[in-house]
Amino acid sequence: MALAREALIARTETANGWLQGTPPGRTVRRVIDGLIAIELVDRSMTLAARIFTSVLPVMIAASTLSSWNVTARTIKTQFGFDPTELTTTSGSVDTTNPSFAAFGVVGLLMIAISGTSFARALARIYGKIWNVPSITLRDAWRWLVVLFAVAMSGTAIGLAGELTNVRFIGPPLAVAGEFAVWMTVWTLSPYLLTMGTLKGRVLWATGALTAAALTALHVGGRLVLPRITAAAQHQFGSLGLVFTAISWLFVLSVVIVGSAVIVKAIALDEGYIGRYLRGPDAVVSEQPAEPLAEDDGAHHE
Secondary structure: HHHHHHHHHHHHHOOOOOOOHHHHHHHHHHHHHHHOOOOHHHHHHHHHHHHHHHHHHHHHHHHOOOHHHHHEEEEHHHHOOOOOHHHHOOOOOOOOHHHHHHHHHHHHHHHHOEEEEEEHHHHHHHHHHHHOOOOHHOHHHHHHHHHHHHHHHHHHHHHHHHHOOOOOOOHHHHHHHHHHHHHHHHHHHHHHOOOOOOOOOHHHHHHHHHHHHHHOOOOHHHHHHHHHHHHHHHHHHHHHHHHHHOOOOHHHHHHHHHHHHHHHHHHHOOOHHHHHHHHHHHHHHHHOOHHHHHHHHHHHO
């Protein structure tokens, strides 16, 4: 297993300097080195742009076919504006017209095919972090699955938000539901985009850390984003909404990329947590080299 080999290499590195002197210090150093190696800002900006140009059109197209509904309420809750208001100036569209429905399905399919640029960018990020080969056209279906999973997570989170209406336990139940949605999406996505190479405890840890960070970020965003969006819209008009959305997507992308880097750094740790994440099979594969060398030497003597 590649992760086991990397852990063995990390353990044999020279322990120089304050960060290299202890296992936690070496883990912090690996996090810093990983963020630098992955070019966090550039990768996150690229991913944010792909979300804006690939994922959002799929969400909007699907929402239009279903008369906005849950996805529109999710956007309004997060950003503080109603996306349906942006369409009123161009007139109403009869979504019950068969011609519109046929065009909508074909259009959604075309948007989805062109929108795989998001999944391809995410696959390259995971490939660089976990040192796995890139997906070929033979496995292109993985891009589509990830694209729709991420796009539909907005609707799923909107449905989870409806749990706030439950008496007494509504708000914590809604947060738990949002965490479950993110956990599912960000466990499935790296598994598919690494073609099953990333699995086991490392996969679950990646999904859990990403989900926890995104959930906390969204809870905080609901408090501050509506005010920021209102100020940006008042000052810059519709461009203000675009600037706010892209900036927020950049922050989300930093979380997605950074979580994977952090999990890998922890998984390479020589302590208990690292051994646990790598799993028993990986730990066993790290050990036999030295004893075998000693046995061979004794035999030749």
